[in-house]
Amino acid sequence: MHSDWGRRVAFSRRPLVQRLGLTVGVVVAGVSGLLSLPVQAQEVPASVLFLVDNNESMQDYAQYLPEAFTPGYYPTPTNPARGDLGGEGSAGLAINTGCSDPALVSAMSWFDKNSTDVSKNGSIPYDADSDLQSPFFDPNRFYFSRGRRLGWNVKEAPWSLNGNDFAGPMNNYGDTLSACYAGVGWDLTDYPYGGSASSNAPLINECVACLTTKGWWRGPIVTSNTSPSQAGPSQEMGQPPLPPEAFRKWILSGRVLNVRPPKFVVARKELKEVIRTAPAVRMGVATFGDDHGWFDPALLIEPLRPSCYMSYPTINESTLDRPRLTRAVNQVRFRNPERSTGEALFSLGGYLSSQKTDNRWENWFKQPLNPGWGWPGGWNGGTYDDPYTGTSGASWGMTVDEWFEQPYMDPATGQYWPGQPWEDVTNERRSVCFATQRSAVIVVTGGTPRSDNTVPITKMMDILEANGATHFDGSPLTFDPVNPETNPNVGGVNYCDQFVKNPGSPWPEYYTKADCDYTAYNWPAGLGVGNKNFMDDVAFFLSRTDLRGDMAGSQTVRTYVIGYNDSSPMLQSIALAGQGIFYRSTNPIQLRDALLHALNAIRPPAGSTP
Template identity: 60%
Template sequence: MRRSLSQRLGLTLGWVSAGGAALLSLPSHAETAPPSVIFLLDNHESMQDFPQFLPEVNGDAGAVPNPPGVAMSGQFGADGYAGLNVGTGCSDPALVSAMSWFDKNSSDPKLNGSIPYDNDADFGATPQFFDPNLFYSSRGRRLSWVVEETPASVSVDFRTTSGTSDAMSACWATLNWKDVYWNSPVLNECISCVTTKGWWRGPLVTHPADSSTYGMNGPLRALDEPPLPREAFRKWVVSGRVLNVRPPRFVIARKMLKEVIATASNVRMGVATFGPDAGWYDPPQMFEKLRPTCDKSSPVIDEASLNRPLLMRAVNKTVFRNNERSIGEALFGLGAYFSSQKVDNRWTSWFQQPLNPGWGWPGCCNGGTYDNPNTGGDGRYWGVQSDEWLKTAQPWEGTGFDKSVCGDSQRSAVIVVTGGTPTYDNTVPITKMMDILKANGARHPNGALLTFDPVNSETNPNPGGVNYCHLFGATQEDCDYTDYNWPTGLAKTNKNFMDDAAFFLSHADLRGDMPGNQTVRTFVIGYGDSSPMLQSIALAGQGRFYRANQPTSLKDAILFALGEVQAPFCAAP
């Protein structure tokens, strides 16, 4: 049987038809403007991780009691400055098998890593990602990052790397430059392994940081962050060749996105990421607004004005250190960008404080939520700042030709590339958005009218709103997740509002300065993740969900989403 396009691309596509649900078609217009797409790239710190952690198989092998007087030595089994020397080396058959995806002696670059994965000149003259002739310090889950680990391999802005050309220096640095390791069994093992294999699994860090071992304990966790996996404390030395075969997720994601930008045709493009902490609501950060301008987009896009190299450099500006994965807040902010704030002031008319009804939080007319269960942070003042929804950091479109929407037939979309489920992502004016949608008769994909009741939400058995998680092998309550995710709403079946935000953008007429119904669709690509909330966001946004597990399928997913934006949109069968 001939395989479908999605099967050939190796993608998991989310298009819901269960329970009578079908996507509603968008208004039909004659094409007068090319589609406009904002790429929203996840900059959560988990994007630093490897797609698959370096193996911990047999990680406790060789554990023996510390011999008297050698607590800080480089003996096997000893616990010293660099950590506990258990499971180290490169000869254990199970470990060697688990690392068989890399072979420095192979003639195939896909196995030997001889070709730098992302040799972008924007990063400098030498191959930063990654030099096959250098050795890098790593942890089992990610490369050592200068902010939280030493010795470091990745700079604070993720644009440069630091490696060592000789095995001995790389090994000694990983052992914290302590003389007690000189000519020790552990040091000699490391030198032998990186020379013959291209990698060495080193000590497991056990000691807290102090003045003499600063940074050697691995990244510390705040009270409102989940515990780290064991792999975060395992030290490795790896050749750049290893990293070229299996780079960190952020290296893969930005390379695939740049490759799409380099070739995509007949589409205006912009680049954004989740914004830095700005209080409660965190507007997205726009590295590059939609290009080209309207006057350079019709009848055909002017390549010089599109400036693909500029857009690709914008991708490289992403700093992958956010402790929030604020998809919903970013979508809300991008809705403001598409709303023509500078022309008809529609967004301000909707979301200027004080909102009516209320501040916008279900369960209380003037804001408020539970206190942070991890830190004790006060939840009473949720969303009450006078500029909460109109912050100065909020990106707006310009005037004249510098507009987000060039014509009443334009198709607009956000394509989200993310590595996981949203967290700390509920600061959006949910009650006001639902009030606007109800007044305009918005309907769910199955045709039922949207409902929303924020009164007494803790005890209300049917608060309404948007939650399609029950269509994706879960229950609606499964998407009420609250662990390490604050603030959240109080209403059962609608404690998280990311899908509500996507629904608002795809169902509300965001502009008042042109005819038609100007909406924005949301497509979600889960890089190694297909959690029900991500799929609910895509359905609510009248888009598609794709899961991509490999670099090629990630690129294909982005291209497939672009094709969906450009193709005529009709209801699913």
């Protein structure tokens, strides 16, 4: 009786989409039975834009290097010299350093340089693409790291990653002694060099021994006393506090990095592998755009290839130019302080629209709009000031050409801002070739969208309501923008309560809509309860609105989302709203499987023709 009651309660607590038998939730890739992608030449090929997360957090490791230690194991001398174990020198505080603490050794057991298993010894570079200026990573070199990511010369020292080019060359050393002294900034005063182990600083001897025997060394931790040339990273205004691992210095063999590379290395390697093999599909590569102030259009690195003429009845491989597409992936620079998923999706909708033929995008979204206080874009709109930086919110999204950003060159810095991408109608390089074409965006991201709400949500909702748009359960879309601070039901799109926090549990716990109303370190956000973030509204709009007035049928865009080591409810809501699928991937194999599965789901039905 009790167990039956429990089953009934569990069913009643299921999200409506599950009770209706619809497919939702987290798909963990890895089941190969769904990944066959046979070429069917008679079909109109789908067009797929890969949208790659270039947020700074993509530099992080999927699993941080461990801060584990055994209490009482490390020496605690009374008056240690600056280069002694336990001492505090210019490179930081030498506490819990080394490679022999049992807790640390256990936490690092996923790597063994003496193993015969290449998946544990890292002897093969994870990504040896000849287009890169350095292999990622050379197994015979040593690299500077922090506990969360490789040292980045923009924010921390010593560094291995160049801040302007994530394709290399990288800063590294080939011998242990040089790597160890470079790791402390070549400071021979705090860390003496005597030419032998008996006369070198104890911390240096420990470092050399660890690199020789283990291939890694956990070094000092940055404190307020650390030399400025050896310190960092600094906490950014408007960003969450840094984790403790961000201040721990490490030196790693390239072998270690080949076993567990940073997220950006994994993402671009697996995406390139899929691009090299995916059959019968037009492909393009985009990433999140630089900070333009409010609306940040996507950077379309490589528009959809091949041209319309060269994509049907078969894909012309020479004009598809897969090497060009993989080079585009290598051009992504993972240093964006924002993660503007929704804004990028919106701008790619403009790229896939018929703007160049009939001004459809401009007719919809040209200012002036009049959404009222609390929504972006209207002359009487705006929001409160940024509580973290003091930036004014009064003119939120009010620029005349807000959603038509033109490319320009900043004369002060020389930086080029690409602006809103549009399709190229010359030489049949259109984004949509045929009325039966399927179009989709596959988002590969490492986290929840942030600083991502400058989109014309009120206008999108007006268009959707006028067209009778409905939610997945058939209920009509509603939206009421009036007085969002006091309005208990602004409407719009928020599916976060459809997803389980603890997948696999016999007593599932679900997220709530409030979980996608996050505003901490996420300015600006909307003011209406239940719809303070608009990324899923954008995906809903693109998947249910005919973006083109120049051809028959309804030219919509679906959104598929791959959360690399992230399954936050907003990412899942974006995928459901975009009539796509959400995938959670925790390792390279799952990430590649997710990409293949998404491509398989996007493929057109058999026999579709122009």
